[in-house]
Amino acid sequence: VPADAIPKEWAVGFTPVVQAPRLAAALGLRRLMLKDDGRNPTASFKDRASSVAVALAVAEGAKAISCASTGNAASSLAGYAAMAGLPAFIFVPANAPEPKLAQLLLYGAKVFCVQGTYDEAYCLSRAACERFGWYNRNCAINPYLVEGKKTAGLEIAEQCADDVPDWVAVGVGDGCTIAGVWKGLRQMHEIGLLERLPRMLGVQAAGVAPIEEAFRTGRPPGEVKGDTLADSINVPVPRNWRKAVAAVRESGGTFVTATDEEILAAMRQTGTLAGVLAEPAAAASVAGLVAGRAKEIVGPDETALAMITGSALKDTRNAIRAGGAPTRIGPSLDEVERVVRVGV
Amino acid sequence: VPADAIPKEWAVGFTPVVQAPRLAAALGLRRLMLKDDGRNPTASFKDRASSVAVALAVAEGAKAISCASTGNAASSLAGYAAMAGLPAFIFVPANAPEPKLAQLLLYGAKVFCVQGTYDEAYCLSRAACERFGWYNRNCAINPYLVEGKKTAGLEIAEQCADDVPDWVAVGVGDGCTIAGVWKGLRQMHEIGLLERLPRMLGVQAAGVAPIEEAFRTGRPPGEVKGDTLADSINVPVPRNWRKAVAAVRESGGTFVTATDEEILAAMRQTGTLAGVLAEPAAAASVAGLVAGRAKEIVGPDETALAMITGSALKDTRNAIRAGGAPTRIGPSLDEVERVVRVGV
Secondary structure (H helix, E strand, C coil), X not given: CCHHHCCHHHCCCCCCEEECHHHHHHHCCCEEEEEEHHHCCCCECCHHHHHHHHHHHHHCCCCCEEEECCCHHHHHHHHHHHHHCCCEEEEEECCCCHHHHHHHHHCCCEEEEECCCHHHHHHHHHHHHHHHCCEECXXXXXXXXXXXXXXXXXXXXXXXXXXXXXXXXXXXXXXXXXXHHHHHHHHHHHCCCCCCCCEEEEEEECCECHHHHHHHHCCCCCCCXXXXXXXXXXXXXXXXXXXXXXXXXXXXXXXXXXXXXXHHHHHHHHHHHHCCCCCXXXXXXXXXXXXXXXXXXXXXXXXXEEEECECHHHCHHHHHHHHCCCEEECCCHHHHHHHHHCCC | CCHHHCCHHHCCCXXXXXXXXXXXXXXXXXXXXXXXXXXXXXXXXXXXXXXXXXXXXXXXXXXXXXXXXXXHHHHHHHHHHHHHCCCEEEEEECCCCHHHHHHHHHCCCEEEEEXXXXXXXXXXXXHHHHHHCCEECCHHHCCCHHHHHCHHHHHHHHHCCCCCCCEEEEECCCCHHHHHHHHHHHHHHHCCCCCCCCEEEEEEECCECHHXXXXXXXCCCCCCCCCCCCHHHCCCCCCCHHHXXXXXXXXXXXXXXXXXXXXXXXXXXXXXXXXXXXXXXXHHHHHHHHHHHHCCCCCCCCEEEEEECECHHHCHHHHHHHHCCCEEECCCHHHHHHHHHCCC
């Protein structure tokens, strides 16, 4: 890739590592940090992969770029394609919710709502890439994207070099995110910039946990019958489960699961006690630390970093479910006082 | 304020100035930059004021903080209060839309839905601050907040010192944002870090333009009868109109208006041609540059910077209105080809 193929503006830049002392106390951890990837340009971790994909597509002279997704991968691709002036063709299943389309359409992507399943949308995207010569950003078949994803690990290593966390918790859907973070951490350790490696805590939704099962049983993932509201990790057939299992095992870590209720509670705790907006799949990392503490996998004297992989602004419906209801009062100071007196 | 009253994590940090060459070409400008304040911690410009308010409240030993707002000021205050561990009491009118409440509730603010008008909610907030000793963040009466808002001007001066834009365009509601940006720019000029000053282009919604009228007529703002979908600048009775008029006049600039249709078109252009998500009030700055070019206020050889004061993720309903509809197809490559052939 020629250096000038990648304009400076596409750089993701460091996302902040936020110290969360009150959330740490609530979870019973010595110290907790949140790596807030909701602060990326399109508000998710996926920007790390899309910036690489779009830069490569431009360098190869591609006339357009494509993927199949309703989630963060698609909105991220659409955003980076808009920055680069590259047409983007996004294939989504017909039942994709409107808010998920908003970001795609505002970035000017051409969005095909395919009357069919997600798998049909995926196959159509791949076939269209072949027929029209579009660059294919579908993660499962593009080996370069992990090089973008690993930048989260590189950043964590640099930002936490003075006090390496004992655990790095990551919500797991397809498996490529946790594998990417681990690759970055390991490379920083190999070149001596990180004196020791954290253990990786992979967190799956209790309803959709094929990789946790594979890790536990040593067998390939079986059929998934449950569901989860955490759409970004709702991946019943993960394509990168081997990389995720290998990364967690190599780190000396483990997998845990969290129910939807636990994920919603973690969303609220993360917002209330740390001022960080996490979408459900992002709050899963915090919910996993709660589970890890309850099972004594993670000790009270240990420190942790939770990857916040996307902003709750991308999923206001579940933000409202997690946040609770406002207090309705008349325009009277006495009514305010009554509420304040009973405690907040 | 003692230095340690303000933890490092509360810092807003520089928001990016994005070069937008394709949007510049579409608008007929020599160069266009976007100052993307949607990238602030709670996704709006208001974080610049809230960080100051919360830091002062902590320094003064306040037990809680309060404001009346349904918009970015409230969600920003709730976020910074959560970061600081300070209880926040937010008063909103009973008709506040649910998505606007999501951010407040997720940050753990105590939200009072007041059965009454916005003015009743505002007065109740002020009265509660007095009775309970809460810190009052209501902008109109807190003189410190402009010191936060001016940081946008300080940053623009530093980021654009080598090539000062001829114009800085800002959407105008209450008037305090454009006055704050101007204060920062002017101070950087006074100390010699900015070699010349840009002209300020104040942009109001055509339906709610009392400050534009005051600027044009030289009289105080009259009664407003129109409306606008750009909620963050929908301020029929602006409290800081004098500061806004004075800032624009001092800069040698002017005011323009943009219709809701022009604002929606600017949202789409900003997303599609620059990859930046702007809420309606934020895209008003871009719509104002379009109007400025049409009226030959802004010349084709001139350069401009548009303040993007909030992210479109805060207003997905209007994002969908601006973005347009997806293309519905069956799962067949021929259907894709037919759409691609007729052009995108």
